[in-house]
Structures are given as structure tokens and as C-alpha cells.
Amino acid sequence: MAHSRRDFLKGTFGLLSLSLASPTFGFQASKVFAAGNSPSKILVVVEFDGGNDGLNTVVPYSDKAYYAARPNLGVPENAVLKVSDNVGFNPVMTKFKALFDQKRIAVVQNVGYPNPNLSHFQSRAIFNRADPTTREETFQLGWLGKYGDLKSDVNNPLAVVNLGDGKGSLSLPKSLVGEKIIASSINSFPLYQFQTDSKYPTDRSNQVSALAKSNNAKSTNMDFLYIAQTGLDSVSSSESLQTGIKKYTPAIKYPDNSLGIQLQMAAQIIAGDLGTEIIHVTLGGFDTHSGQKDDHEELLTAVSEGFDAFYQDLVRLGKADKVMVMAFSEFGRRVRENGSGGTDHGTSGPMFIMGNAVKGGIYGNSPNLTNLDSAGNTIFDIDFRSVYGTILSDWLQTDPQPIIGGKFENIGFVNK
Amino acid sequence: MCAVWNERTVAHMLRRVGFGATQEDIKFYLGMGQTRAIDYIINYERIDDSEVDRQVASANLDLSKTLDLIYWWLIRMTTTKRLLQEKMVFFWHDHFATAIFKVKEESLMLKQNQLFRTFALGNFQDFLLEVSKDPAMIIWLDNFTNKKGQPNENYARELNELFSMGVGNYTENDVKEAARAFTGWSLSKRTKEFLFETDQHDFGTKTFLGQTGSFNGDDIVRIIAGRQATARFISKKLFEYFVYENPKDSTIDKLANTYLSSGFSIKAVMQAILSSDEFFSEKAFNSIVKSPIEYVVGTLRMLGAKLDLKTRGGKSDLIASLTAQGQTLFNPPSVSGWNGGIEWINTSTLLNRLNFSNGLTSNRATIGATIDPKTLIGSAKLSTSKEVVDFFLKQLALYDVDATTNKNLKKYLDQNDDGSKGKFTLNDTNIDKKVRGLIHLILSLPDYQFN
Numbered sequence: 001m002a003h004s005r006r007d008f009l010k011g012t013f014g015l016l017s018l019s020l021a022s023p024t025f026g027f028q029a030s031k032v033f034a035a036g037n038s039p040s041k042i043l044v045v046v047e048f049d050g051g052n053d054g055l056n057t058v059v060p061y062s063d064k065a066y067y068a069a070r071p072n073l074g075v076p077e078n079a080v081l082k083v084s085d086n087v088g089f090n091p092v093m094t095k096f097k098a099l100f101d102q103k104r105i106a107v108v109q110n111v112g113y114p115n116p117n118l119s120h121f122q123s124r125a126i127f128n129r130a131d132p133t134t135r136e137e138t139f140q141l142g143w144l145g146k147y148g149d150l151k152s153d154v155n156n157p158l159a160v161v162n163l164g165d166g167k168g169s170l171s172l173p174k175s176l177v178g179e180k181i182i183a184s185s186i187n188s189f190p191l192y193q194f195q196t197d198s199k200y201p202t203d204r205s206n207q208v209s210a211l212a213k214s215n216n217a218k219s220t221n222m223d224f225l226y227i228a229q230t231g232l233d234s235v236s237s238s239e240s241l242q243t244g245i246k247k248y249t250p251a252i253k254y255p256d257n258s259l260g261i262q263l264q265m266a267a268q269i270i271a272g273d274l275g276t277e278i279i280h281v282t283l284g285g286f287d288t289h290s291g292q293k294d295d296h297e298e299l300l301t302a303v304s305e306g307f308d309a310f311y312q313d314l315v316r317l318g319k320a321d322k323v324m325v326m327a328f329s330e331f332g333r334r335v336r337e338n339g340s341g342g343t344d345h346g347t348s349g350p351m352f353i354m355g356n357a358v359k360g361g362i363y364g365n366s367p368n369l370t371n372l373d374s375a376g377n378t379i380f381d382i383d384f385r386s387v388y389g390t391i392l393s394d395w396l397q398t399d400p401q402p403i404i405g406g407k408f409e410n411i412g413f414v415n416k
Numbered sequence: 417m418c419a420v421w422n423e424r425t426v427a428h429m430l431r432r433v434g435f436g437a438t439q440e441d442i443k444f445y446l447g448m449g450q451t452r453a454i455d456y457i458i459n460y461e462r463i464d465d466s467e468v469d470r471q472v473a474s475a476n477l478d479l480s481k482t483l484d485l486i487y488w489w490l491i492r493m494t495t496t497k498r499l500l501q502e503k504m505v506f507f508w509h510d511h512f513a514t515a516i517f518k519v520k521e522e523s524l525m526l527k528q529n530q531l532f533r534t535f536a537l538g539n540f541q542d543f544l545l546e547v548s549k550d551p552a553m554i555i556w557l558d559n560f561t562n563k564k565g566q567p568n569e570n571y572a573r574e575l576n577e578l579f580s581m582g583v584g585n586y587t588e589n590d591v592k593e594a595a596r597a598f599t600g601w602s603l604s605k606r607t608k609e610f611l612f613e614t615d616q617h618d619f620g621t622k623t624f625l626g627q628t629g630s631f632n633g634d635d636i637v638r639i640i641a642g643r644q645a646t647a648r649f650i651s652k653k654l655f656e657y658f659v660y661e662n663p664k665d666s667t668i669d670k671l672a673n674t675y676l677s678s679g680f681s682i683k684a685v686m687q688a689i690l691s692s693d694e695f696f697s698e699k700a701f702n703s704i705v706k707s708p709i710e711y712v713v714g715t716l717r718m719l720g721a722k723l724d725l726k727t728r729g730g731k732s733d734l735i736a737s738l739t740a741q742g743q744t745l746f747n748p749p750s751v752s753g754w755n756g757g758i759e760w761i762n763t764s765t766l767l768n769r770l771n772f773s774n775g776l777t778s779n780r781a782t783i784g785a786t787i788d789p790k791t792l793i794g795s796a797k798l799s800t801s802k803e804v805v806d807f808f809l810k811q812l813a814l815y816d817v818d819a820t821t822n823k824n825l826k827k828y829l830d831q832n833d834d835g836s837k838g839k840f841t842l843n844d845t846n847i848d849k850k851v852r853g854l855i856h857l858i859l860s861l862p863d864y865q866f867n
Contacts (some may be wrong), residue, residue, distance in 0.1 A: 009568035118588065119577055121752050131447075135583075155764065164764070171755060172762045187740060192764065195771045196856070197778040200849050202833040209835070209854055210828040213862050215822050223705060223758050227766070228862040234763040235771075289570050339566020340558060345573075357830045375588050409540040 028150030039277040041396055044266055044325045045144065047173065047280065050287030051120065052329035053296055054349030058107055062086045065369035069336040073292060073343065087366055092301045095308035103360030104311065105352060106413035110367045110388055112348030112380025116331065120287070123330040128175035130385050130404040143388060144278050145178030146403045147396065152277050154180040158240055159235035160278040161186060163265050165258040173280055182230055184237045189245055189265065194235045208235065252313040259283045259306040267313045270323065286329060290340035308356055324355035324395050328384065335369055336376055347373070348380035351387050357395060357415050386411050419438035421450050424815040428701050430657050431867045433457050433690070434499030436714025437813040440534060445825035454690045458683065460498035470565045471495045474813045475725045483731050486745045489529065489536055493713045496722070504536035505529065506709065512547050513578060513753035516746045519531050524552040524608060525746050528630045537683035542764050542799065544580065548633055549610040551603045560602040564618040565597040574751050575640070586625060593622040597631040607774065647672035654685055660694050660703045661757070667694060702816060702866040705760050708741035710867055711769055715859060720810050721776060721785045734784030736773070740768040761865065775840065775860035777852045801829035801840040808858055829854055
């Protein structure tokens with residue numbers, strides 16, 4: 001068969017080439033476990049959803065303009081966890097600073113893109129697709145989906161994984177949309193199984209095989225094919241997952257919050273050697289328009305403790321050399337605090353990269369707070385595609401150009 | 417208007433204007449003829465819907481609890497005969513997406529939901545104004561903190577971006593000026609009613625979308641409601657929700673003209689949409705991925721399911737399943753609502769759909785609702801596996817399942833436990849085992865995920 005069923009999104013293949021007889025798409029999980037299938041480099045992407053206030057995360061304590069713009073929200077200089085003559089972390093980020101001091105964390109300052117969009121939805125789409133000209137409402141591939149199409153095992157539904165904390169709903173981030181790759185979305189390990197009537201376990205295999213057949217049905221409708229393939233992936237990936245995660249025994253205490261839950265799930269998947277190469281986790285709640293101080297500190301505490309627990313766990317599992325973590329947010333926040341003890345939507349902000357392969361340190365300068373754009377927002381120095389490009393070329397060892405659509409400066413935060 | 421008025425056409429119409437298509441409804445609307453059916457759907461206030469009130473009353477709900485509030489709406493959706501009214505409320509809940517995770521007051525979410533019901537097919541300018549004064553919205557988008565000299569842009573931005581015109585039809589400065597116009601639009605701490613705080617309002621001159629004046633929020637709403645961009649944005653959103661995605665510009669132009677010439681009447685736009693050739697075109701059939709609510713409520717309606725209203729556990733099981741499928745009523749993920757479309761489907765949400773159906777059909781996994789296949793079969797004369805498959809495909813209003821899938825379902829019924837071919841007979845044992853299994857499989861078909 002010249003075409004895989006996974007070419008469904010391309011629309012370039014003969015639509016009727018999907019064959020019922022195709023043996024590839026039964027619910028066999030075995031292939032996923034093939035020895036040596038475990039990728040040597042894993043990327044964990046953490047999305048800070050809502051627009052993280054970068055200025056109160058990496059505080060420019062030496063800048064008078066910072067305190068002038070933030071009479072109430074400014075972090076007092078004597079509380080800042082200083083890491084240079086100019087900047088330091090928010091006081092709640094003690095464990096994060098310890099990792100930074102051990103050179104495990106790179107901070108890339110003042111990251112953004114030209115003509116910033118202050119809409120959450122548009123700016124998130126821009127970051128997720130590595131394309132500042134994208135429109136959220138149009139269909140377009142995500143940067144990690146493109147990577148997966150090029151480099152991952154597209155027949156392994158666990159090659160790219162999207163995690164949730166099991167408490168709410170889980171949708172697929174636009175970054176993971178590929179042509180061939182379908183990321184598996186896993187919101188809760190116990191619920192990630194295809195259930196059949198418990199009273200008649202002997203009929204289960206008949207039901208599973210009938211389901212497989214109905215998901216191999218022919219169609220000219222791309223959405224139909226996508227749903228059918230997702231149906232097949234659901235069952236095969238759930239069977240692989242349930243076996244793989246048994247390899248993990250918890251030993252490190254993760255914080256009991258959304259990020260902690262997801263990062264522990266990530267560690268469990270990594271420990272399971274399931275061939276997973278890309279993992280996406282999301283921490284929501286960063287849209288701090290009002291009453292920011294407490295909410296933001298709680299979030300940064302979650303980040304600090306979560307990253308620390310995850311790193312210690314990877315070390316314990318012998319996987320720390322194989323994993324890099326990248327954290328981003330769709331934008332930073334307005335320099336001047338608003339009247340509600342919060343901050344409105346802004347532009348550029350810091351990105352964070354963690355791992356044994358990271359050359360720890362601060363890259364780039366704090367934003368210039370006296371030269372703002374007409375809306376009172378910072379003007380970016382480093383394009384976010386430079387950060388993606390550095391990770392793609394130096395960590396995932398692939399040519400960034402087809403993925404990020406151009407040449408961008410290598411920032412050099414990865415030990416090669 | 418459509419060429420053929422038959423069961424398949426009517427089922428399509430009912431799936432779009434309501435939740436699912438029961439055999440009873442298909443028969444009822446089919447007999448009416450197309451013109452009268454659409455008139456009946458649109459002018460729903462004439463329909464006696466007292467059964468909803470009876471069901472709600474007998475459910476004995478405590479509407480100060482989120483779970484019961486969600487059930488209040490679910491009961492309406494599963495019981496109502498005013499199909500379009502409830503569908504429009506559902507549409508507006510997604511459009512003016514407001515979530516209890518921040519509002520934190522059930523009574524205000526209920527009040528907003530009633531506002532959506534009142535204005536379901538109302539005048540859009542009046543509607544926007546009421547939404548701007550809605551207490552839940554004022555909390556949701558922080559407008560109670562939007563004060564003279566200290567503007568908070570949150571509401572003004574989303575009003576422009578998501579509620580009316582869409583990105584690209586206003587500038588950042590328009591957002592700032594609109595925010596100033598909405599300063600002082602707050603709510604009373606005591607009564608939680610809308611309150612205009614005169615001393616917090618910025619009475620200065622503003623320039624918004626090229627017009628200048630000492631605008632208040634009413635003026636901003638008036639300017640927005642009359643814009644061509646709003647006419648197109650709202651028309652397109654309604655069309656894409658009820659018909660299909662990516663319509664031609666000329667289709668939207670026509671609807672936008674209807675919106676403007678009718679003085680911003682949503683009813684007029686909906687009348688035009690439901691009467692259009694596009695609505696009944698083949699392109700529209702089975703083209704929209706069901707939302708979890710459409711999947712669950714439609715299934716409950718078509719299978720005559722009984723909700724478990726007595727136990728708190730039963731209620732939370734169903735809501736938990738809906739959440740895991742991707743949709744919790746009164747709790748959209750963000751102000752832009754649910755992304756919907758093909759984004760409803762990923763391995764996690766799909767497994768949760770299928771597992772909801774297993775819980776429902778087997779009556780054993782707890783899901784807060786049960787069905788009785790024997791009652792459904794009733795007096796229908798069924799004996800062969802083919803007859804049983806055809807009966808349940810029809811029961812679930814699936815008229816386009818291909819022959820191979822049909823054959824595979826039949827094969828499942830005929831199969832022995834070891835997978836070998838046996839012979840299906842319709843008896844109590846097989847109804848409990850195989851027929852329940854069959855319904856689960858039908859609800860799991862890719863075909864069934866479409867409206």
C-alpha cells in the first residue's frame with residue numbers, strides 16, 4: 001500500500017485506498033514495545049496558559065522604572081532571589097533558583113515576535129504554530145506536529161502525548177496538530193481504557209474487533225477518517241499505556257496540583273519506555289487581570305516545586321540526560337499594573353529551558369521598561385522561533401527551517 | 417428548501433435545531449411538511465412546554481449547587497419540545513462563554529442562562545446591552561474593577577474580539593476607549609444586581625471606531641451592533657454552527673443584509689438560515705462533529721433513557737463523564753468558549769464518549785442514566801440479526817451507514833464468544849448481552865459522532 005491511512009489530513013491520496021484488509025490497523029500494541037524504540041531525546045513542553053507575568057517571575061530589581069510602574073505589585077528588591085546584578089526570581093521560586101544555581105536552567109529573556117497580538121487565542125496560535133502571521137481560526141499544522149511528522153514513529157500513537165490533570169477537560173493544543181501524527185491525549189491513566197460490559201467479559205474481544213472494523217470503514221470525509229484513526233489509536237495506545245506505566249513506582253513527592261500531577265504522569269510515561277518523544281503539559285490560570293499577587297505566587301510555587309520534583313524523579317529513573325523541558329506563555333503582561341491589583345495583556349516575556357543538557361544561565365537582557373510600544377508594552381529582543389530553533393537543531397537534531405519557516409539565531413543554551 | 421422531504425431530511429433538521437432526532441419527532445415533523453415545520457420550530461413560544469417544568473419540579477433540585485444547576489439544564493435539554501430555544505441558549509452559552517469557576521455564584525449563572533433564553537432569537541443590540549449589564553459577565557471579565565482613571569480592558573476587548581466583530585475590525589486604541597466607556601459598569605455588593613457607579617465612570621470624550629463623543633457603554637453597544645463587521649461575524653458564526661463550515665462570502669453577505677435590514681433580529685437570520693438551500697444540502701448532512709452535550713443529550717433522547725435523579729452519585733457520574741468528554745455546562749474553558757468541530761475529538765475525549773455509552777447501554781457501569789432495550793423494541797417484529805441492526809440504526813437516526821459497517825454489526829450479533837459464527841436469536845439473554853453490546857457499538861461508530 002503506497003499510502004498510510006495516516007495520510008488522511010493531506011488530502012492528496014486516493015481516498016479509497018483505505019483498505020479493510022490492511023493488517024496494520026488492528027489493535028496490536030506489541031509494535032510499540034519493540035526494543036530500542038525508545039527515543040534518545042525527549043522534549044517536554046510546558047505551556048503557561050493565560051499570559052505569564054514575566055516581570056514578576058524574573059524580576060528586574062535594579063530597574064527603577066519597574067518599581068515606578070508597579071507601586072503595589074512590584075516585588076521588593078530585598079525579597080528577590082537574585083541571580084545577577086540586574087535580575088532575580090520571584091521569592092516563592094526557591095527550588096527553581098536552586099536548579100538554576102546548579103546550571104540546570106536557562107532563562108531566555110524578553111522573548112516575543114513582531115507585531116504582537118494581544119488576544120490570548122491568536123497569540124497562543126502564533127506560538128503553537130511558530131508563525132506570527134497565522135489566524136487562529138484557520139487550519140494549520142503545529143510546530144511539534146510538523147516535527148512528529150518528520151521525525152517520530154507516526155505509527156506509534158504514543159510518540160506524541162498531550163497530558164491533562166484529570167480534573168477538567170483535555171483538548172489538543174494546536175502545536176501538536178500534524179499531518180500524519182495524531183497525538184494521544186491522556187487526561188487520567190485509570191480512565192484511559194476502552195470499557196465493555198463487565199457482565200459479559202467473554203464477549204469483549206468480539207466488541208473490540210467490531211469496533212476496529214467500524215473504524216476501518218471507508219470514507220471521503222477527512223473528519224471521519226480522523227475520528228476513525230483516533231478510535232484505533234485510542235484502543236491500541238491505551239493497551240500499551242496500561243502495560244508501560246506499571247514500570248514506574250512513585251518515590252518522589254510531587255506537589256498536589258495540576259502541574260505536579262501532569263509532570264508525574266510524564267515521568268511515568270518516560271519510565272515506561274513507550275517510544276514517547278514529545279510530551280505537552282499545560283498549567284492554566286496565568287490571566288491575572290485582578291488580585292494578581294496571591295494567584296501568581298501560587299502558580300510560580302507550583303512551577304518551582306513541580307520542576308524540581310520532575311527533575312529529581314528523572315535523575316532517580318536514570319532519564320535526566322534524555323529529557324529537556326521548555327516552558328512558554330502566549331505573552332507577558334502590561335508593564336504598568338492596572339487598578340484591580342492585576343495586569344492586562346502584554347507582549348514579550350521570558351522562556352525557560354531545563355535539563356542536564358542545558359547550559360544554565362541568563363540569555364539576553366531584561367526588557368527596556370522606558371522604551372515601550374504605544375500600548376505600554378515591552379518590545380521584544382529574541383524571537384521565540386530562535387528558542388524553538390535552538391532546541392530543534394541542538395537537542396532534537398533536526399533542521400529547524402521546515403518547522404519554523406526560516407533561519408533564526410541559535411541562542412546556544414544546549415550543550416552539544 | 418430541500419428537494420426531498422423524508423425521514424433522513426427531517427432527522428438532519430432535528431439534529432441541527434435540537435438534540436438528536438427521536439422517531440416520534442421525525443414522524444411528527446415529517447407530517448407537517450417543510451414550510452410549516454420550520455415555522456413551528458422558529459415560533460417555538462406557541463409550543464406547550466410545561467412538561468419541562470414538571471420534570472424539573474419532580475427532580476427536586478437545589479439550584480445553589482453547581483451539580484443541580486447543570487442537571488436543571490440537562491433536564492430541559494432532554495425534555496423540551498421547544499427544540500430551537502434550548503439549542504440557541506446552548507449556542508449563546510458558547511458565544512458569551514462565562515464560567516462558574518470564576519463567577520462562583522450559581523444564582524448568577526442561572527440568571528445569565530435565563531437571559532440567553534429570553535433573548536435566544538432576540539434583537540442583538542438589546543441582547544448585547546443586557547449581556548454588558550449581566551452580573552455574571554461583569555464578574556467573569558472583571559468589569560467591576562474597571563474604573564475611571566484605572567481602566568481594565570478585559571470586557572471591552574472580548575466584546576470587540578469575541579462577542580461582536582472579530583479580530584481585525586478594531587484597533588488597540590478602540591479597546592482602550594471602549595474600556596473607558598464601560599468604567600463604572602459594576603454590580604451591587606449586596607444585591608448582586610447591575611449597578612452604574614456614577615463616580616467611577618469616565619465621562620470624558622472617547623473616540624471609538626471613528627466616532628467621537630462622551631460615550632457610555634450603551635453607545636459602544638449601539639455602534640457595534642450596527643457595524644457591517646458585526647453583521648458578518650454573527651451571521652457567519654450562526655451559519656457555521658447550524659449548517660456547515662467555510663460558507664461562501666455571498667452566503668454570508670445575504671445573511672448579514674438580513675441582520676441589518678431586520679434591525680439586528682437573530683430570529684430573522686435564523687429564519688433565513690433554516691429556509692436556505694444550504695441548510696438542506698448534501699454538503700451539510702453529517703458534516704458537523706457532535707459536541708459532547710449533543711452526543712449525550714441526543715443519545716438520551718433517542719434511546720428514551722432514564723436519568724438517575726435520586727442519587728448525588730448518579731448525577732456526578734454523568735457530569736464527570738461529560739467533563740472528561742470535553743464539555744461541562746456552565747464551565748467553558750475560556751471566554752472564547754469551546755473550540756468545537758474536529759477539536760472535540762482526541763484519544764482521551766473519544767474514549768470517554770465510548771465509555772459513557774458503555775455505562776449507559778450496559779446499565780452496569782454507573783453513568784447516572786439507564787436504558788431498557790426491551791421497551792425500545794416494544795412490539796416491533798424483529799427476529800433476525802439484520803432486522804435488529806436496522807432497527808437500532810434507525811432508532812439512532814443513522815440513515816447513512818455503509819453496507820460493510822452494517823454487515824459487521826450483524827456479524828457481531830451472530831458471533832459466539834470465541835468469535836466463531838453462530839446464529840442470533842432475539843431472547844432475553846441476548847437482549848441483555850448482545851443487543852446492549854450492539855447499541856454500544858453503534859454509539860461508538862465514527863458515523864455516530866456527526867450531526
